[in-house]
Amino acid sequence: MEAKINQALALLKQALQEHGDRLVYPCSMGIEGSVMVDLICRHGLNIPVMTLDTGRLPQATYDVIAAFEKRYGIRVAVTFPDSHEVEAMVREHGVNLFRKSVALRKHCCEIRKVHPLMRALQGKSAWLTGRRHEQSKGRAGLQEVETDPVYNLKKYNPLLNWSMDEVLEYIRTYDVPYNILHDAHYHSIGCECCTRAITVGEDERAGRWWWENDDVAAECGLHVMSIKQVTGKIENGEGI
Numbered sequence: 001m002e003a004k005i006n007q008a009l010a011l012l013k014q015a016l017q018e019h020g021d022r023l024v025y026p027c028s029m030g031i032e033g034s035v036m037v038d039l040i041c042r043h044g045l046n047i048p049v050m051t052l053d054t055g056r057l058p059q060a061t062y063d064v065i066a067a068f069e070k071r072y073g074i075r076v077a078v079t080f081p082d083s084h085e086v087e088a089m090v091r092e093h094g095v096n097l098f099r100k101s102v103a104l105r106k107h108c109c110e111i112r113k114v115h116p117l118m119r120a121l122q123g124k125s126a127w128l129t130g131r132r133h134e135q136s137k138g139r140a141g142l143q144e145v146e147t148d149p150v151y152n153l154k155k156y157n158p159l160l161n162w163s164m165d166e167v168l169e170y171i172r173t174y175d176v177p178y179n180i181l182h183d184a185h186y187h188s189i190g191c192e193c194c195t196r197a198i199t200v201g202e203d204e205r206a207g208r209w210w211w212e213n214d215d216v217a218a219e220c221g222l223h224v225m226s227i228k229q230v231t232g233k234i235e236n237g238e239g240i
Contacts, residue, residue: 001173004166008039008158011144015126015156016045022125025049026117027076029064030189032130032159034178035170039158041072042174047128050077050120054112055086056191060181067177079116086111098194102212105194112191118151126154132162135188135204164204 015023025040027033027049040047051065065076089097089111098105121127133140146155159167164187171178181189185197187204196207 001166001169004162005039005170007161009043011156011158012039012043012045012047012128015128015154016047019124019126019154021046022123023047023127024121024124025128026120027051028130028189029061029179030130031167031171031178031182031187032132032162034064034176035159035162035167036128036130037068037072038170038174038176041074048077049074050079052113052116052120053078053080054191055081056112056193058181058189058192058195060179061189064177064179071177077120079120081112081116085115096193098209099211105209105212121151121153124153126156127151128156128158130159131157132159132164132167134163137203 025036025047027037029051037049039045040049049068065078068074068076089108093100093104093107098108131139131142133142142157142160144157144160146157147153148155170176179186179189181195185199186195186207187198188208189195190208194209196210198204198207
């Protein structure tokens with residue numbers, strides 16, 4: 001565990017040294033986010049933490065934001081989708097459009113997540129993620145440092161080689177606040193309407209958009225591989 005912590009800290013410090021105040025951590029408030037925020041705050045790294053409020057998050061996620069602010073004395077910057085975009089989308093397609101088709105689900109993710117993230121990343125040169133190799137097959141080939149072709153920013157993945165057991169060990173060892181939905185077998189947490197618990201043998205991200213039953217579709221577009229994918233073609237990653 002100590003080696004994994006040191007490796008993650010080294011990458012965080014590298015990112016901060018290279019990018020300074022143009023570095024940000026968009027946190028999804030999942031269990032990996034708890035480790036990332038603790039590493040940043042415990043070691044005095046001046047990296048701002050932000051999150052996306054889609055308007056459909058579970059209460060447990062808001063509780064994590066409040067717990068982080070109380071524990072670490074920080075203010076998490078909360079970014080919201082454009083209200084006019086959301087209203088237009090709902091007027092045209094209904095409040096639960098994400099259930100109607102993969103294309104509409106991705107459109108909902110685009111309005112509620114991708115567009116706000118693009119605004120939050122303006123003026124930045126790099127961002128951090130809590131992605132890990134073992135979360136899904138689509139993440140097995142990720143690298144510690146990548147260049148995102150859409151946002152044209154450096155992307156750092158300090159927890160890439162961590163196992164879920166190591167994440168949980170860190171949480172227990174340092175008594176870190178975490179999303180209580182993880183205790184109910186939610187391994188990947190997004191919008192309340194698009195997240196469920198997983199069962200034994202499923203990928204950690206199997207609880208996201210489960211009704212699609214499509215490995216290619218089971219991403220939202222925050223971590224994309226091409227300009228085309230921002231508009232909902234094929235994505236390769238999600239979860240900040």
